[in-house]
Amino acid sequence: MDRMTLTGVHATARIVARDDGRGGTSLPVLEGEGPLALRRTRGSGAEARVMVVGAMSGPLGGDRFGIEARVEDGARLGVGSAAATIALPGQGKEEARYDVRLDVADGGELRWLPEQLISARGSDLRVSTRVDVGARGRLVLREEQVLGRVGEEPGRLGSRLTVRVAGRAVLDQELACGPGALGGWDGPAVLAGHRAVGQLVVVRPEFAVEPMAARMLGECAALTPLAGPAVLVSAVAGDALRLRRVLDEALAQLGG
Amino acid sequence: MSRAALLVLADGRFPAGGHAHSGGAEAAVKAGRITGTASLEEYCRGRLHTAGLVAAAFAAAAVLGAEVRELDSAADARTPSAALRGAARRLGRQLLRAARVAWPTAELDALAREFPKGAHQPVVLGVVARAAGLSAQDAAYCAAYECVSGPATAVVRLLSLDPFEATGVLARLTTEVDRVADRAVEAAREVVAGAGVDALPAASAPLMEIGAEWHAGWAVRLFAS
Numbered sequence: 001m002d003r004m005t006l007t008g009v010h011a012t013a014r015i016v017a018r019d020d021g022r023g024g025t026s027l028p029v030l031e032g033e034g035p036l037a038l039r040r041t042r043g044s045g046a047e048a049r050v051m052v053v054g055a056m057s058g059p060l061g062g063d064r065f066g067i068e069a070r071v072e073d074g075a076r077l078g079v080g081s082a083a084a085t086i087a088l089p090g091q092g093k094e095e096a097r098y099d100v101r102l103d104v105a106d107g108g109e110l111r112w113l114p115e116q117l118i119s120a121r122g123s124d125l126r127v128s129t130r131v132d133v134g135a136r137g138r139l140v141l142r143e144e145q146v147l148g149r150v151g152e153e154p155g156r157l158g159s160r161l162t163v164r165v166a167g168r169a170v171l172d173q174e175l176a177c178g179p180g181a182l183g184g185w186d187g188p189a190v191l192a193g194h195r196a197v198g199q200l201v202v203v204r205p206e207f208a209v210e211p212m213a214a215r216m217l218g219e220c221a222a223l224t225p226l227a228g229p230a231v232l233v234s235a236v237a238g239d240a241l242r243l244r245r246v247l248d249e250a251l252a253q254l255g256g
Numbered sequence: 257m258s259r260a261a262l263l264v265l266a267d268g269r270f271p272a273g274g275h276a277h278s279g280g281a282e283a284a285v286k287a288g289r290i291t292g293t294a295s296l297e298e299y300c301r302g303r304l305h306t307a308g309l310v311a312a313a314f315a316a317a318a319v320l321g322a323e324v325r326e327l328d329s330a331a332d333a334r335t336p337s338a339a340l341r342g343a344a345r346r347l348g349r350q351l352l353r354a355a356r357v358a359w360p361t362a363e364l365d366a367l368a369r370e371f372p373k374g375a376h377q378p379v380v381l382g383v384v385a386r387a388a389g390l391s392a393q394d395a396a397y398c399a400a401y402e403c404v405s406g407p408a409t410a411v412v413r414l415l416s417l418d419p420f421e422a423t424g425v426l427a428r429l430t431t432e433v434d435r436v437a438d439r440a441v442e443a444a445r446e447v448v449a450g451a452g453v454d455a456l457p458a459a460s461a462p463l464m465e466i467g468a469e470w471h472a473g474w475a476v477r478l479f480a481s
Contacts, residue, residue: 160458162333169333173460183432184302188289189280190461197462214338214469219287222469227332227341234336236462 007094008062011036015067017048017108019074024048026075036065047076052114054083059098061090061124066099071108071137081114084146084240087155089122095156098127102141104203106134116144116196116240119178123155128162135166136205139230140256142247144198146240147177147191154178154195163201163230170228171201194220194236196243202254203230217253221246261388264358265381266398268405273350277343278410278479279303279403283467285414293421296411300404300429304436306461308403310334311378312396312440313456318382319392320448324367324375330453331376337465339472341376343481348381349374355384363387392444396437404429410479 011034020026025048032038035058043049052067059065071077087096098117104110112131119125133139143161147154156178163171175197177185184190191197208229215223221235233250237243264270281299284290290299314327335341352374356364364387367375374380378399385395408422439457446455468481 162458169330169454171336172330172333172454172458173336174458175460175462182305184298184300184305187298187302188284188295189299189302189464190306192289192463194463214472216466216470216473219470220463220466222337222466224336224338224465224469226336226338227329232336234462234465236466 007092008060008064008090008096009034009058010064012066012068013038013052015050015069015077015079017069017071017075017077019072025077036067043078047078047111049078049080052079052081054081054085058088059085059096059125060088061096062092062094063090063096065097066101068101069110070103071105071110073105073107076109078111079114084116084118085114086118086120087123087125087157088120089124089155095124095126098125100127100129102129102131104131104133104137104139106136108134109138110140112139112141114142116146118146118149119155119157120149121153121155125155125157127157127159129160131163133163133165133203137165137203138205139163139201139203140251141201142198144196144240144243144247145175147195156180161199163203165203165228165230168228170203170226170230171232173199191236194238196237196240198235198243198247200233200247200250201230205229207231217250218246221250223250258389259394261359262390262394262398265385265388265390266401268409271354273347274402274406275409276480277347277406278414278481279406280464280467280471280481281407281410282414282477282479283471284463285411287467289463290411290415292415293417293425296408296417296422297425297428300407300425301432302461303407303464304400304404304429304432306459307464308400309436309440309457309459311399311403312437313443314376314378315382315385315395315399316392316441316444317447317453317456318379319386319390319395320444322444322447322453324370324379324383326453327379328371328375330456331379334458334460335376337468339468339481340465344376345374346480347374347377348379351377351380351384355387359384359387361387393437393441396440396444397433400433400436400440404433414478
């Protein structure tokens with residue numbers, strides 16, 4: 001069960017995906033906790049699909065949420081979420097944390113495509129996503145942050161995304177925005193008034209042999225090869241809908 | 257060894273090729289995001305707290321003796337734009353060429369042998385600062401200041417901005433440069449105290465990264481990056 005403390009809710013959901021030996025993927029571990037409920041939904045082909053269902057809103061200030069997923073050799077896992085995650089202010093002044101740890105073994109494949117994270121006014125959230133992919137592992141990961149609900153000032157949001165392939169970091173990026181963030185976060189070098197920012201990371205062993213060339217995807221998005229068998233699509237947009245359109249198109253161009 | 261070496265290294269006329277780069281300002285000007293003194297200042301401020309902090313921390317860590325290959329690989333991960341990784345290595349190579357004449361040491365020769373195509377510029381800057389007898393803080397200042405002086409100088413040419421105004425921007429940013437240099441040295445100390453390169457900041461600026469790829473595709477441009 002989740003632990004309610006004076007400062008907030010502590011909850012971690014866990015998923016393990018395993019090759020079932022019959023051309024499919026089984027989920028020997030599928031444990032939600034507290035506000036993080038997990039549902040297995042209909043997959044396609046060898047892929048098992050899981051939906052993260054938020055049973056209550058949050059994270060609120062002081063909450064500590066976590067998701068840990070491990071994809072073993074030969075397993076294929078797709079994870080989505082039923083709705084956007086909304087960071088809201090808590091009763092105290094403490095920040096909230098959301099930590100995602102993903103482990104994709106050599107020969108495993110993970111598609112991590114959750115809905116947006118929305119930073120509501122007065123909230124204070126630190127998100128960290130750390131992915132370890134084996135040398136021949138495959139990954140598609142999308143991360144989208146929306147600063148404020150419609151017409152609303154954002155809260156404070158700090159995020160870090162780290163992707164390692166075969167133990168070597170190919171991507172390590174932090175972004176801090178909202179009130180209290182260091183100067184210039186909304187200026188012409190960083191976000192310039194855009195309220196949605198997203199990244200799509202694709203790791204495939206074949207990129208080591210045939211790296212993709214960098215290219216623009218419209219005015220405010222670019223695809224770039226990383227220093228390893230991976231590419232990144234980085235985008236900013238006026239709102240969540242436009243951001244999703246750009247990232248969906250990029251994903252389609254990358255062959256889904 | 258002399259503290260005045262810092263003036264030589266930080267001088268805009270030090271022949272390390274920096275004048276050919278705008279620090280992303282050329283793309284920001286063309287996109288209409290830098291239009292005058294106020295937006296130049298905000299651009300420089302955003303760059304200082306992201307790329308500037310990262311560069312300063314890497315330079316400081318190199319002075320303190322962090323493993324150069326690890327630093328270089330960690331800099332790759334913090335530079336997702338392929339165009340910016342290329343520019344950082346070219347700048348690193350040019351800096352090393354000039355520095356090997358200015359402060360000839362075996363360590364600089366070894367660095368050139370290990371990275372024939374150049375290592376990331378802030379890492380090279382740190383190793384050079386060490387060869388010149390400078391401290392981690394000196395190197396952090398040099399990196400942090402360079403990351404704002406580059407765009408400020410470039411915008412004078414790109415927008416025919418009054419050079420007095422551009423210098424005013426740099427003067428107004430000095431206390432923030434102090435803070436960034438302090439934070440950078442703190443992070444660098446953690447690295448060598450055992451936390452490793454993961455302790456280095458990774459602050460990113462999405463529009464600079466995207467703008468760099470856009471800029472790299474232009475047929476005609478004034479600056480290399």
